[in-house]
Amino acid sequence: MKVPILLFLLLLPAFGSSQQLCTYTLTGRIIDNDSTSLPGATILITELQNGMASDGNGNFSFLNLCEGTYTIEVTFIGYKRKSQKVRLKKSEVILIKLEPDETVLGEVVVQEHYDHISKSQTSVALSGAQLESLRGKSLGAALKNITGVNTIQSGPAIFKPVIHGVHSQRILILNNGIRHEGQQWGAEHAPEIDPFLASNIVVIKDASAIKYGTDALGGVVIVNPSALPVVPGVGGAFHSVWQSNGRSGTAAGIIEGASKKIKGLNWRTHGSIKKSGDYNAPEYQLTNTGFSENNFSAALGYHKNEAAGYEIFYSRFSSELGILRGASVSSIEDLRNAFESPRPQYTDNFSYSIQSPRQQVLHNLLKANAHFHKNHNTLSIQYAFQQNDRKEFDLRRDSLNSLPSLDLTLQTHTLDAEWEQELGDDNFRCIGINAMLQSNGNNFGTKRLPFVPNFSNYSAGLYAIQNFTLKKWDVEAGLRFDYRYYAVAGRDFSNLVYSSNMYFANASATFGATRKIGNAGKYTFGLSSTWRPPHVAELYSIGTHQSAAAIEYGFLIDEVTTRVRPIEEADFQNEKAVKWVNTYRLTTPKTQLELTAYANYIFNYIYLKPEGITRDVRGAYPYFRYRQTDASFIGVDLLVDQEITKSWSALFKTSLLKADDFKNDDYLIYVPSNRAEVLLRYDYKRTGTVNNIFASAGTSFVARQHRAPRVVSVAEILQANEDGIDLFANDKSMFDFIDTPVGYFLVQASMGFSINTGKQKIDFQLQCENLLNERYREYTNRMRYFSDEIGRNISLSLKYSF
Structure with a gap:
């Protein structure tokens, strides 16, 4: 534990002294008409073909940019594509507002802020840096970081999500737009889903998602x-x-x-x-x-x-x-x-x-x-x-x-x-x-x-x-x-x-x-x-x-x-x-x-x-x-x-x-x-x-x-x-x-x-x-x-x- 921290502190001055020919930063935030942040939007600088996704708060940041005029293109499924010119003479902060586009809202993977979410639903999401910090954990273990969400466990590796006190057959899970169907009746049967594929994980805390069927009581x-x-x-x-702990590798x-x-x-x-x-x-x-x-x-x-x-x-x-x-x-x-x-x-020595x-x-x-x-x-x-x-x-x-x-x-x-x-x-x-x-x-x-x-x-x-x-x-x-x-x-x-x-x-x-x-x-x-x-x-x-x-x-x-x-x-x-x-x-x-x-x-x-x-x-x-x-x-x-x-x-x-x-x-x-x-x-x-x-x-x-x-x-x-x-x-x-x-x-x-x-x-x-x-x-x-x-x-x- 001490060695990584020591190296980090030793290298920090060196990082601070480095000089770049192109040192400007373009920082911004993606929002919708209601000023709601849009995490997961794709932002592309077309001249550089350099892109990224907005974080959990809709923010983005391009570093090491040179002086010049850039075309910023933003796409987010469920919203109209937006192109915006930015003249960069110094580091800038911009705000980009997207307009809803119903032409793609009807695809079975519905897109509204996050996929499958409407404005009247109470939802919380894991995305961006917060989700990245949870990589390597199971779906249930990752969801514990959301307020109102807990887990039913059966040991250190089996987690099942609990929303507002209820679980199993009362929690509906959508995996890539599909209602997940496994042996959910078992409290020790964890969802068979790999969170590494997710760009965001959303929890709807109410039971309003009726388009996906029964069982969403929680x-x-x-x-x-x-x-x-x-x-x-x-x-x-x-x-x-x-x-x-577990000497695990992923x-x-x-x-x-x-x-x-x-x-x-x-x-x-x-x-x-x-x-x-x-x-x-x-x-x-x-x-x-x-x-x-x-x-x-x-x-x-x-x-x-x-x-x-x-x-x-x-x-x-x-x-x-x-x-x-x-x-x-x-x-x-x-x-x-x-x-x-x-x-x-029957406690024994460590083993794989x-x-x-x-x-x-x-x-x-x-x-x-x-x-x-x-x-x-x-x-x-x-x-x-x-x-x-x-x-x-x-x-x-x-x-x-x-x-x-x-x-x-x-x-x-x-x-x-x-x-x-x-x-x-x-x-x-x-x-x-x-x-x-x-x-x-x-x-x-x-x-x-x-x-x-x-x-x-x-x-x-x-x-x-x-x-x-x-x-x-x-x-x-x-x-x-x-x-x-x-x-x-x-x-x-x-x-x-x-x-x-x-x-x-x-x-x-x-x-x-x-x-x-x-x-x-x-x-x-x-x-x-x-x-x-x-x-x-x-x-x-x-x-x-x-x-x-x-x-x-x-x-x-x-x-x-x-x-x-x-x-x-x-x-x-x-x-x-x-x-x-x-x-x-x-x-x-x-x-x-x-x-x-x-x-x-x-x-x-x-x-x-x-x-x-x-x-x-x-x-x-x-x-x-x-x-x-x-x-x-x-x-x-x-x-x-x-x-x-x-x-x-x-x-x-x-x-x-x-x-x-x-x-x-x-x-x-x-x-x-x-x-x-x-x-x-x-x-x-x-x-x-x-x-x-x-x-x-x-x-x-x-x-x-x-x-x-x-x-x-x-x-x-x-x-x-x-x-x-x-x-x-x-x-x-x-x-x-x-x-x-x-x-x-x-x-x-x-x-x-x-x-x-x-x-x-x-x-x-x-x-x-x-x-x-x-x-x-x-x-x-x-x-x-x-x-x-x-x-x-x-x-x-x-x-x-x-």
């Missing part, structure tokens, strides 16, 4: 790659990241270009490789928590003119992840010891080996889309195919150890079509239809009863959205109707075959509006009523879910006989949610403030409730059963970014959440704790070959979750069983097996700089997380029953762009 995560290049030539970037690269011979033909390829060994907590190794990952994608587009455009995209995500060895125990006594021990059982229990996941995506535009009307059509292969391996004897205990293949076909009409004054209307055909099958050879049955899912939805201006308000209203049909077949514990057919239908509606307040403020509110049917796993799951270290039972599994009940006897209902989100934004040259208050009421809320301890041939585990109740999630998110001086700035953000089971007057389990973060940053303002020099330090505080269920320990359950007492006969309230972890402070620091040689750029960044090697446990990590979180982690990243 919000939407949108992973957007940058638009395919339009300037003829070849460019790209290479990333490498090294991390001390390499990734993107190469892209546009044809000089065929106007409008452009392409991109991308690949990444990640490898990590066992992570370590401050006082011990987390045995069998390594992972490996290999990803690839390719895209080809043709946009000869504004009348039509065509794109095809393919991606492949492959990963293998180890599950903490100490989470698998063979007896109830061992389970008690594991819960009560300060360190996990990944043994059982483990997961293997392969996800393929192929999509093709086209858009056609004429007379302010746009027709967009998109087809996609996804195949998700998931294998989970238990600790099994002899030759069975090489066989997966869970082996699922999920195939999904989707077809989306949308017509959009520009109405003038930045208003529009659109009508669209979504159709999905999905099949989930258990592959033979596991020699285990399938955890979820085979099923087919036929879904269709129709929506209409109208945007209009009402006095000083920009208003958007939407209505959607969905139909879903399940055909299910499987076997129960008695090896009896069961089958059932069921359908669900309902409507969703959203209403949102935004208006300016003064010269720098903006108020947005959104009200939505949405729904989702239960997933097949919530109805029929049965047995040990190894990677979750739990035994789980669905709604239709009889509590006495464990046989599958006929669907006619079911007492479940569709989830229905009403969410109200209010956001105030203030943007001045020195201050950015965003305050969001929300209330989300979910009726017939489906959740896994702890029921006790049990043992089967695969070991002893806590067991859970799917239940329903009425729940509320009420909270506040606050972010303040303040420039103190020209070099110093401070960032403060906090998320507060109060969740309740208001039907039973009880607490919910696994609700994220309240948290806050403070960051102080120093930017060394200079031009020249070496620039973007910065250093930052901060601390984050996570409070203890006091609004948590009562505790019934394994020891109490064992003692009650010996005494012939049923602890839950007269008290059906929620409980947990151990107490909630204490609150904790973490300290982090980072520093970095860039070397810019004109058309080439190298970015260096050094980071340290959990700088003081604090020992702590995160309440929403399912592995907190067995181990601490990871300790100090030093990472070094390098990016080479050309």
Whole structure:
């Protein structure tokens, strides 16, 4: 740690003394008609053929320019191309305003500020330098940096996003314009998406994105790659990241270009490789928590003119992840010891080996889309195919150890079509239809009863959205109707075959509006009523879910006989949610403030409730059963970014959440704790070959979750069983097996700089997380029953762009 800092300080004077013949700087900001920043816009100096993308605040900066007149050309999908002359006699600062262009807004990858975002939606994004600082992390881990977003974890490498307290089936993820379809029902099933391909990652915190279907009760995560290049030539970037904790290495690269011979033909390829060994907590190794990952994608587009455009995209995500060895125990006594021990059982020395229990996941995506535009009307059509292969391996004897205990293949076909009409004054209307055909099958050879049955899912939805201006308000209203049909077949514990057919239908509606307040403020509110049917796993799951270290039972599994009940006897209902989100934004040259208050009421809320301890041939585990109740999630998110001086700035953000089971007057389990973060940053303002020099330090505080269920320990359950007492006969309230972890402070620091040689750029960044090697446990990590979180982690990243 001391050596890089020393070298940095020694080299700094040398950098400052360098002289350039061309020393002018052109700095600017890209905004729209509402003075909203446009991150990810492409800015090109045509005389130099030198371009870049605007950062997360819409800013850009060209260094080492000579005196002269330059043509600045700015493009951003969803806005009209703008060309502007700049006479440079000294360093200049300019402001460029783009006008909306509806001719490309209708393409299935909708572009509004960020892709897929409208003005009336409450959204936050990771882009620019902030996203670059998170390269090498998983999608879920990166999203933790957004206020109001947390994660459900299953160890140090498996993260699942949580928006305003809800997760899994209630969070919809769009990957390059496609609704991501994997085995989302598992809390330990992380999204199979490589963030290296993203130019920005957007979180919609309300449930207003009805054009993408049901299941967005909590919000939407949108992973957007940058638009395919339009300037003829070849460019790209290479990333490498090294991390001390896990001794991991990551390499990734993107190469892209546009044809000089065929106007409008452009392409991109991308690949990444990640490898990590066992992570370590401050006082011990987390045995069998390594992972490996290999990803690839390719895209080809043709946009000869504004009348039509065509794109095809393919991606492949492959990963293998180890599950903490100490989470698998063979007896109830061992389970008690594991819960009560300060360190996990079976802790061993560091290794890159990944043994059982483990997961293997392969996800393929192929999509093709086209858009056609004429007379302010746009027709967009998109087809996609996804195949998700998931294998989970238990600790099994002899030759069975090489066989997966869970082996699922999920195939999904989707077809989306949308017509959009520009109405003038930045208003529009659109009508669209979504159709999905999905099949989930258990592959033979596991020699285990399938955890979820085979099923087919036929879904269709129709929506209409109208945007209009009402006095000083920009208003958007939407209505959607969905139909879903399940055909299910499987076997129960008695090896009896069961089958059932069921359908669900309902409507969703959203209403949102935004208006300016003064010269720098903006108020947005959104009200939505949405729904989702239960997933097949919530109805029929049965047995040990190894990677979750739990035994789980669905709604239709009889509590006495464990046989599958006929669907006619079911007492479940569709989830229905009403969410109200209010956001105030203030943007001045020195201050950015965003305050969001929300209330989300979910009726017939489906959740896994702890029921006790049990043992089967695969070991002893806590067991859970799917239940329903009425729940509320009420909270506040606050972010303040303040420039103190020209070099110093401070960032403060906090998320507060109060969740309740208001039907039973009880607490919910696994609700994220309240948290806050403070960051102080120093930017060394200079031009020249070496620039973007910065250093930052901060601390984050996570409070203890006091609004948590009562505790019934394994020891109490064992003692009650010996005494012939049923602890839950007269008290059906929620409980947990151990107490909630204490609150904790973490300290982090980072520093970095860039070397810019004109058309080439190298970015260096050094980071340290959990700088003081604090020992702590995160309440929403399912592995907190067995181990601490990871300790100090030093990472070094390098990016080479050309």
